[in-house]
Amino acid sequence: xxxxxxxxxxxxxxxxxxxxxxxxxxFNPKRPRITAFYEExxxxxxxxxxxxxYMANGINPNVLWxxxxxxxxxxxxGSQPIWISYFFLKEALKYQTPKVVVLEAxxxxxxxxxxxxxxxxxxATNRRSLDQLNFSLNKIQAIQASVPTEEFWDYFFTINxxxxxxxxxxxxxxxxxxxxxxYKGFSKVNRTFVDTRIEKYGVKIENxxxxxxPKSVDYFKKIVALCREHNIQLVLLKTPMSQFVxxxxxxxxxxxxxxxxxxxxxxxLDFNSFYRNIGFDFKKHMSDQGGHLNGEGTxxxxxxxxxxxxxxxxxxxxxxxxxxxxxNDTFSKYKKLENAKWAVARIKKxxxxxxxxxxxxxxxxxxxxxxxxxxxxxxxxxxKTFSEIGLTSELNKKFRxxxxxxxxxxTGYVKEIVDSVAINxxxxxxxxxISMLSIGGNKAGNxxxxxxxxxxxxxxxxxxxxxxxxLKDETVFDAFNVDTHGDNKxxxxx
Amino acid sequence: xLFNSIAYLIYFPVVVxxxxxxxxxxxYIWLLISSYYFYMSWSPKYAVLMLFSTLVTYLxxxxxxxxxxxxxxxxxxxxKKLWVALSFTINLGILFFFKYFNFINESFTSVFxxxxxxxxxxxxxVLLPVGISFYTFQALSYTMDVxxxxxxxxxxxxxxxxFVSFFPQLVAGPIExxxxxxxxxxxxYKFNYERMKEGLIxxxxxxxxxxxxxxxxxxxxxxxxxxxxxxxxxxxxxATVFFxxxxxxxxxxxxxxxxxxxxxxxxxxxxxxxxxxxxKSIAExxxxxxxxxxxxxxxxxxxPLGGNRVKKIIWYRNIMIVFLLSxxxxxxxxxxxxxxxxxxxxxxxxxxxxxxxxxxxxxLKIRKxxxxxxxxxxxxxxxxxxxxxxxxxxxxxxxTKYILTHLFKFNPWVFFDGSLYNIGLDxxxxxxxIISILFLLFIDLVxxxxxxxxxxxxxxxxxxxxxxxxxxxxxxxxxxxxxxYDATEFIYFQF
Numbered sequence: 003x004x005x006x007x008x009x010x011x012x013x014x015x016x017x018x019x020x021x022x023x024x025x026x027x028x029f030n031p032k033r034p035r036i037t038a039f040y041e042e043x044x045x046x047x048x049x050x051x052x053x054x055x056y057m058a059n060g061i062n063p064n065v066l067w068x069x070x071x072x073x074x075x076x077x078x079x080g081s082q083p084i085w086i087s088y089f090f091l092k093e094a095l096k097y098q099t100p101k102v103v104v105l106e107a108x109x110x111x112x113x114x115x116x117x118x119x120x121x122x123x124x125x126a127t128n129r130r131s132l133d134q135l136n137f138s139l140n141k142i143q144a145i146q147a148s149v150p151t152e153e154f155w156d157y158f159f160t161i162n163x164x165x166x167x168x169x170x171x172x173x174x175x176x177x178x179x180x181x182x183x184x185y186k187g188f189s190k191v192n193r194t195f196v197d198t199r200i201e202k203y204g205v206k207i208e209n210x211x212x213x214x215x216p217k218s219v220d221y222f223k224k225i226v227a228l229c230r231e232h233n234i235q236l237v238l239l240k241t242p243m244s245q246f247v248x249x250x251x252x253x254x255x256x257x258x259x260x261x262x263x264x265x266x267x268x269x270x271l272d273f274n275s276f277y278r279n280i281g282f283d284f285k286k287h288m289s290d291q292g293g294h295l296n297g298e299g300t301x302x303x304x305x306x307x308x309x310x311x312x313x314x315x316x317x318x319x320x321x322x323x324x325x326x327x328x329x330n331d332t333f334s335k336y337k338k339l340e341n342a343k344w345a346v347a348r349i350k351k352x353x354x355x356x357x358x359x360x361x362x363x364x365x366x367x368x369x370x371x372x373x374x375x376x377x378x379x380x381x382x383x384x385x386k387t388f389s390e391i392g393l394t395s396e397l398n399k400k401f402r403x404x405x406x407x408x409x410x411x412x413t414g415y416v417k418e419i420v421d422s423v424a425i426n427x428x429x430x431x432x433x434x435x436i437s438m439l440s441i442g443g444n445k446a447g448n449x450x451x452x453x454x455x456x457x458x459x460x461x462x463x464x465x466x467x468x469x470x471x472x473l474k475d476e477t478v479f480d481a482f483n484v485d486t487h488g489d490n491k492x493x494x495x496x
Numbered sequence: 497x498l499f500n501s502i503a504y505l506i507y508f509p510v511v512v513x514x515x516x517x518x519x520x521x522x523x524y525i526w527l528l529i530s531s532y533y534f535y536m537s538w539s540p541k542y543a544v545l546m547l548f549s550t551l552v553t554y555l556x557x558x559x560x561x562x563x564x565x566x567x568x569x570x571x572x573x574x575x576k577k578l579w580v581a582l583s584f585t586i587n588l589g590i591l592f593f594f595k596y597f598n599f600i601n602e603s604f605t606s607v608f609x610x611x612x613x614x615x616x617x618x619x620x621x622v623l624l625p626v627g628i629s630f631y632t633f634q635a636l637s638y639t640m641d642v643x644x645x646x647x648x649x650x651x652x653x654x655x656x657x658x659f660v661s662f663f664p665q666l667v668a669g670p671i672e673x674x675x676x677x678x679x680x681x682x683x684x685y686k687f688n689y690e691r692m693k694e695g696l697i698x699x700x701x702x703x704x705x706x707x708x709x710x711x712x713x714x715x716x717x718x719x720x721x722x723x724x725x726x727x728x729x730x731x732x733x734x735a736t737v738f739f740x741x742x743x744x745x746x747x748x749x750x751x752x753x754x755x756x757x758x759x760x761x762x763x764x765x766x767x768x769x770x771x772x773x774x775x776k777s778i779a780e781x782x783x784x785x786x787x788x789x790x791x792x793x794x795x796x797x798x799x800p801l802g803g804n805r806v807k808k809i810i811w812y813r814n815i816m817i818v819f820l821l822s823x824x825x826x827x828x829x830x831x832x833x834x835x836x837x838x839x840x841x842x843x844x845x846x847x848x849x850x851x852x853x854x855x856x857x858x859x860l861k862i863r864k865x866x867x868x869x870x871x872x873x874x875x876x877x878x879x880x881x882x883x884x885x886x887x888x889x890x891x892x893x894x895x896t897k898y899i900l901t902h903l904f905k906f907n908p909w910v911f912f913d914g915s916l917y918n919i920g921l922d923x924x925x926x927x928x929x930i931i932s933i934l935f936l937l938f939i940d941l942v943x944x945x946x947x948x949x950x951x952x953x954x955x956x957x958x959x960x961x962x963x964x965x966x967x968x969x970x971x972x973x974x975x976x977x978x979x980x981y982d983a984t985e986f987i988y989f990q991f
Contacts, residue, residue, distance in 0.1 A: 008689070014961060014964070017961070017965070018965060018968060021965065021969065022969075022972070025969060025972065025973065029973075155502055161972055161973075162977070162978050163978055165972060165973050165974075165975065165977075165978060166978060168924075168973050168974065169922070169924045
């Protein structure tokens with residue numbers, strides 16, 4: 003019995019440790035963009051993309067797949083120093099056997115910041131990267147290399163930093179496993195940066211090489227050695243960067259980087275030296291003055307990188323059959339998501355109802371309609387617009403009748419109620435309690451109401467009152483009115 | 497090293513493991529090394545000071561014992577008193593120099609300035625050695641106990657040095673009497689699973705009070721008390737009530753961790769807090785609050801002064817002396833002196849009006865053992881204690897004055913308009929603070945009749961493990977700690 007008693011201590015400690023790991027994981031803010039890397043099928047990637055935000059939003063693995071059938075994952079993280087890139091690569095090589103590693107070169111430049119913080123990056127920068135790594139010896143080494151000794155435990159036990167998040171934990175925090183990533187680490191920015199300072203839309207010419215930070219050089223050499231050990235070709239990438247962010251210092255440091263690359267048999271792809279020849283335009287293809295690319299810019303740069311990789315390292319390449327299917331499937335999901343994003347961008351800009359409903363067709367939306375006073379548009383032919391989306395009640399023949407409609411774009415479900423008296427309709431859907439009311443002007447009334455979880459969203463104006471719910475997250479996406487009694491242009495009024 | 501630090505989480509198990517592996521007769525050496533390591537992790541140079549105090553009191557013991565052997569009664573008494581006087585003078589001299597010199601000096605400067613004269617002695621730029629008030633008092637109790645022949649002098653210097661520096665209670669008590677702790681250092685304790693469990697439960701409860709309650713309340717209290725001019729009325733009241741629980745949790749947690757740590761190794765340290773906020777009078781409060789310090793003053797000051805077996809006026813004088821010095825012991829500032837004086841005055845008044853009180857209760861036919869009468873006394877005592885805490889916590893006189901003049905502004909809307917949620921704690925943290933205070937009171941209340949650790953012991957393994965796990969993870973998640981936040985040092989370290 004006594005021996006049994008002493009077994010209880012280790013058993014209890016093991017139970018507490020397991021629970022501790024689980025709880026730490028829940029509280030650690032998730033960045034599935036990076037952690038989903040662990041879900042990639044083993045040894046399925048041809049290329050690993052590493053670096054800072056310029057990599058993260060610069061290279062789109064789906065473009066590489068679409069044009070070159072190259073499988074890749076983008077592990078770029080904002081402001082990531084080279085030493086963390088090294089440990090990211092080590093981590094990646096536990097699961098993958100890539101032929102090529104592409105390292106974005108900007109953070110080999112960062113001299114001032116590392117000097118300022120005594121050879122370390124800022125805490126936020128470190129956390130973005132280090133907290134995403136699974137627990138392992140590699141993670142411990144990464145922490146040791148990246149933070150001062152006295153801060154080690156703070157990164158080792160992430161709960162120390164994040165336990166205060168109990169106030170705002172979300173459902174997603176409790177999801178332990180990631181789904182297979184569709185974007186493969188790529189982070190797209192959809193806006194175009196415009197500035198009046200025209201002279202800034204150019205690049206600096208390299209003058210004389212400028213010394214690099216010794217810690218960066220050290221870890222760059224470690225990356226080179228690691229790649230050699232695994233028979234991997236290392237490619238240094240410099241995305242196009244104008245003078246908004248790229249100073250003469252940067253250009254001169256780039257010269258030193260190129261020399262370093264040359265000494266170590268590393269290939270360099272510097273877009274600043276040929277961006278004009280590939281149709282890249284700083285005025286059209288940047289998302290901010292920090293030098294990040296926008297969607298269009300990314301497409302151009304990714305395509306050139308893909309072609310270059312294919313030509314130099316992947317001629318006559320064949321992807322494994324299982325992997326091809328997975329990537330084709332992911333690519334179609336990617337396309338669907340991109341189309342949906344495109345439609346969302348357009349739908350919000352739509353001015354008239356026909357335009358709006360046309361874009362809405364391709365999105366997973368729930369359309370709720372309630373008419374106030376009259377929606378018949380008696381003397382005008384509106385019903386075509388509605389019948390095109392499956393609403394077939396001939397309301398145009400029912401002057402001043404009440405009318406409610408529900409249309410689920412995802413399932414195709416349609417329900418319409420038309421009556422000469424007031425109509426009430428209540429239903430539940432997921433987490434939503436929806437109650438609708440329409441009172442046409444035929445009988446005394448004139449009211450429209452669409453309440454979701456007790457909150458009123460109807461504009462309560464003459465004609466059709468719309469409330470649009472996004473079925474993905476069950477939130478109200480839009481609410482507007484169209485005067486289907488008097489407005490023959492069917493203008494949307496929010 | 498702090499008890500609520502990762503360093504202690506590693507240090508303590510290592511010390512315990514080596515302690516039980518080491519042959520019993522050498523264990524005190526291991527504990528001595530560990531204790532000095534523990535102390536030197538704050539500042540190595542102050543260990544020399546502690547060693548010096550140890551040496552002085554050690555010698556005083558040996559010399560007093562030697563004088564005891566003398567046959568000439570007159571000489572004997574004279575010598576003994578001489579050694580005691582020397583030991584007290586040297587130790588209190590050190591304490592005075594490090595803790596009170598600047599305070600007295602500044603007070604003189606103010607007085608001289610007031611009369612338009614110059615005071616020429618500059619302040620010393622020294623840092624108060626951690627725990628100096630605690631170990632000095634403990635060492636002096638040894639000199640006194642040997643003098644009174646309550647205990648024989650300890651000739652093994654290392655063992656005696658361990659008595660002064662025993663790490664669990666070194667920096668914040670309980671202040672042990674030599675008659676209680678010193679003999680334990682020579683005993684051989686075998687590892688005992690049940691005892692270890694009890695010790696760990698106590699450590700866990702202590703950490704809970706410190707991390708979840710005290711440090712959370714501190715965020716609110718510090719915001720208000722560091723800028724009292726921005727607040728008034730009920731906000732000041734809430735801050736003061738919060739402080740009373742902060743200091744209770746802070747200090748009692750330290751004692752619990754100390755007692756628990758010692759218990760794991762087999763040692764028994766005295767209870768230091770016994771549900772003080774359920775006291776029905778100020779006198780009772782002092783029998784329940786910082787019991788070891790109260791005991792020290794009682795045995796080595798109050799009784800020698802004559803205690804209460806003297807004329808009433810002398811008795812009151814004795815009370816006032818004890819409480820003024822107790823206030824001064826807590827800190828070298830007039831705030832603490834006033835705080836001590838208030839407690840003294842409360843007691844004198846309660847004794848003075850005892851007969852009157854008795855008459856009133858008799859006249860109104862109040863049953864003294866009724867719940868409401870007891871509750872009334874508990875509330876009144878808490879209000880008085882809480883009022884005195886204002887002097888204890890306020891940073892300076894100007895703040896104290898401001899708080900006293902703005903405390904009674906009637907602004908009950910602060911409870912409803914959310915303004916309490918912007919003072920160091922957000923709404924979640926504020927509500928959690930309230931819940932944890934209620935939980936603390938509930939546990940204290942339950943502990944009157946049942947010992948919680950006994951209750952846990954009797955439960956099914958799932959309930960036991962569930963309870964331990966719950967407490968551990970409650971602390972991890974809801975504890976007020978983490979980077980960007982300096983774990984506030986245990987308040988009592990500087991006293």
